Structure formats: C-alpha cells, structure tokens
Amino acid sequence: MQALYAAAAVSLLVSVVVDRKRTWQALQVTVRKLRRILPGYLHLLILLSFVLLVSDAMIVRLLGSANPWLGLGAGLAIGSITMIPGFISYPLAGVLVEQGVRLMVVAGFVTSLMMVGVVTLPVERAYFGTRLALLRNGVALLIALLISVVMGLAYGEWA
Amino acid sequence: MKRSRLFHILTYVAFAAFIGWSFVTGREQGVAVWRNFTTFAVTMLKLLPPAFVLIGLFEVWVSRETVERNFGHASGPLKYFWAVLLAATTVGGTFVAFPVAHALHGKGAKFSAVLAYVSCASLVMVPMTIIEASILGPKFSIVRLLVSVPLVILSSSLLGRYLDRRGYLLPAGKEGAS
Incomplete structure (x- = not known):
C-alpha cells in the first residue's frame, strides 16, 4: 500500500513538473474512470461482507473431509465464491495444514481463492463483459483443479 | 443503462x-x-485512488505505440514475460489489475497478454508469495508457481486467440482518453 502511494506521488510529481496541462488531463481521466466503476466496487463490497460471515472453523470442517475429492470439491467451491486477499488467506491456509487438511486441498483452495471470484464478478463484468468474465473464471477454476492434482503428486498425497 | x-x-x-x-x-x-x-x-x-491516479497518468503519458510494441499483435512471446513481471509488481491484486488490464487493452494490448496479466496479478504477487513460502514452505510456492504460470500463459493464449477470431469487444463507454 505504501509502495502504491509512493509510486503514485512520485509519478504525479514528475508529471506536474514536465507538463501541468497533461497532468490535469490525467487526473480528469482518474476521476472519470473511478466514478464509472464505483457501483461495481460497491456491489463487490456488499457481496464480500456477506461472504465473510463464513467462519474459519466452518472452512476447516469442510476442507478436512476424510475423502480427498470431497475436501477438494469443498475447497474449490468455497475458494471460488469468496475473494480473500492473500495476507488473510495464507494464515488461514497455515491453520488448515495444522488441522491436517491435505496440501493438495489447500492448494486448490488458495488458488481458486485468488483466481476465481464470483464475488468480484460485478467489477470484472464491467471491464471484460459477461462472456469473457465467465470464460476467464471457468478456465481459472480448471487451473486451480490442475494445481491441486499436481500438488497431490508432489507431496505424495494420492497414495 | x-x-x-x-x-x-x-x-x-x-x-x-x-x-x-x-x-x-x-x-x-x-x-x-x-x-x-x-x-x-x-x-x-x-x-483505489492512488491506483487510478497511476492509471490516469498511464492513459495520458504512455503512447499507444509503446503498448502495441510490447503487448500488441507484433509483440511475440516476450509479451508474457512483461505481463507476468507487471503482474508480480502490481499492488492491490485483482482489484487494481482489472482497470489496468482494461487500460492496456484500450491502448492496443492483445487479449492474450491482458488475460495473462490479470490472472497472474493475483497469482504471483511478490510480497504475498513470500508470506506463502514462510507459512506453507518454499516447496509449496515453487510447485504452485511452476504449474500455474505456464497454465495461465497457455490458457490466455488460447482464450485470446478465440476472442480475436470472434472479434470480441470489451464493454463500451469505459474507454480512456487515448
């Protein structure tokens, strides 16, 4: 976050020094783009604030299923709905591993968490259109599944 | 509307x-x-505000030619390298990556490059991967990245080709000043 502010501040400063008029234009673009997408982000926030009601304990219970396919299915499903930033999801992943959840399930879970987002669809649709947004999320889900399978092989969890 | x-x-x-x-x-x-x-x-x-300030500056300062040369139709496979590098350093992950991807496409970046960028922006963020390796072990991070990045590039290339062939257009009305 601080890096982002530093980058924005430095770039803005350089831009002002080089050309004041173009900088003003850039800021107008900033405001216009931000205003257009704000409803999308607001919807995302509303969806997200409901989704986060799902507790860590519930996730541990669902992912820790004795059947690896069931656990993986739950991991991919929960991971696809929610969109949790990495700094929250990795500590949770650590808890999952401690509770004995397979690493392949954790891999599918964190990957779909990062790449697939039903909750982020309001924003993604606005930028990419519904068709591409759905296609991209579908492909991402497939990739999450493949990563999980390979992770299972790498850690010998299929045996 | x-x-x-x-x-x-x-x-x-x-x-x-x-x-x-x-x-x-x-x-x-x-x-x-x-x-x-x-x-x-x-x-x-x-x-969002600092991210969109950077996007605004990008729209005004970065020329169409630069984007086209690196991410456009004549760019070759090196565009994936730039896309992943850009993604790894994008602060804010997906939330910021979507508008950036849109701006890139508006300046002539191919769908394949844009899609690889968006997916990688959530997969290969540097600070997050360091946290991951410290919690789940470096082997986990290495396997995850070695599997996911090539798959993302492959699927983005295929999906991009499909979209190009169909003449897919992004939703109108959000084009920046280009």
Whole structure:
C-alpha cells in the first residue's frame, strides 16, 4: 500500500513538473474512470461482507473431509465464491495444514481463492463483459483443479 | 443503462434496509456484515485512488505505440514475460489489475497478454508469495508457481486467440482518453 502511494506521488510529481496541462488531463481521466466503476466496487463490497460471515472453523470442517475429492470439491467451491486477499488467506491456509487438511486441498483452495471470484464478478463484468468474465473464471477454476492434482503428486498425497 | 441504474439503487436500498433493521433488532449477523463492509470499504478507499491516479497518468503519458510494441499483435512471446513481471509488481491484486488490464487493452494490448496479466496479478504477487513460502514452505510456492504460470500463459493464449477470431469487444463507454 505504501509502495502504491509512493509510486503514485512520485509519478504525479514528475508529471506536474514536465507538463501541468497533461497532468490535469490525467487526473480528469482518474476521476472519470473511478466514478464509472464505483457501483461495481460497491456491489463487490456488499457481496464480500456477506461472504465473510463464513467462519474459519466452518472452512476447516469442510476442507478436512476424510475423502480427498470431497475436501477438494469443498475447497474449490468455497475458494471460488469468496475473494480473500492473500495476507488473510495464507494464515488461514497455515491453520488448515495444522488441522491436517491435505496440501493438495489447500492448494486448490488458495488458488481458486485468488483466481476465481464470483464475488468480484460485478467489477470484472464491467471491464471484460459477461462472456469473457465467465470464460476467464471457468478456465481459472480448471487451473486451480490442475494445481491441486499436481500438488497431490508432489507431496505424495494420492497414495 | 437506466435499468441497471435502478438495479444498483435498489441493491443499495435493500442493503441499507437490511443493515438498519439488523441494528434495530440487534441481529448479530447483520452487525457483523456491516463490520465487514466498513473494514473492506476503508481498504478499498485507500487502495483505489492512488491506483487510478497511476492509471490516469498511464492513459495520458504512455503512447499507444509503446503498448502495441510490447503487448500488441507484433509483440511475440516476450509479451508474457512483461505481463507476468507487471503482474508480480502490481499492488492491490485483482482489484487494481482489472482497470489496468482494461487500460492496456484500450491502448492496443492483445487479449492474450491482458488475460495473462490479470490472472497472474493475483497469482504471483511478490510480497504475498513470500508470506506463502514462510507459512506453507518454499516447496509449496515453487510447485504452485511452476504449474500455474505456464497454465495461465497457455490458457490466455488460447482464450485470446478465440476472442480475436470472434472479434470480441470489451464493454463500451469505459474507454480512456487515448
């Protein structure tokens, strides 16, 4: 976050020094783009604030299923709905591993968490259109599944 | 446009009513939803303005030729390298990556490069991967990245080709000043 502010501040400063008029234009673009997408982000926030009601304990219970396919299915499903930033999801992943959840399930879970987002669809649709947004999320889900399978092989969890 | 606006407003009203009702009746889940909402709203409000300032500057300063040369039709496989590098250094992950991807495409970046960028922006963020390796072990991170990045590039290339062939257009009305 601080890096982002530093980058924005430095770039803005350089831009002002080089050309004041173009900088003003850039800021107008900033405001216009931000205003257009704000409803999308607001919807995302509303969806997200409901989704986060799902507790860590519930996730541990669902992912820790004795059947690896069931656990993986739950991991991919929960991971696809929610969109949790990495700094929250990795500590949770650590808890999952401690509770004995397979690493392949954790891999599918964190990957779909990062790449697939039903909750982020309001924003993604606005930028990419519904068709591409759905296609991209579908492909991402497939990739999450493949990563999980390979992770299972790498850690010998299929045996 | 009008209909979607009505839908937006109805959503907000319904949400506000739900929250208000939860507070009045003391429903804890509703109050928890509101707490989540404010927490993430603050994060978003901190994240989006500087990101969009950078996007605005990008629109004005970066020429179409530069983007086309590196991410456009004549760019070759090196564009994936740049896309992954750009993704790894994008602060804010997906939330910021979507508008950046849109701006890139508006300046002539191919779908394949844009898609690889968006997917990698959530997969290969440097600070996040360091946290990951420290919690789950470096082997986990290495396997995850070695599998996911090539798959993302492959699928983005295929998906991009499909979209090019169909002549897919991104939603209109959000083009920047180019």
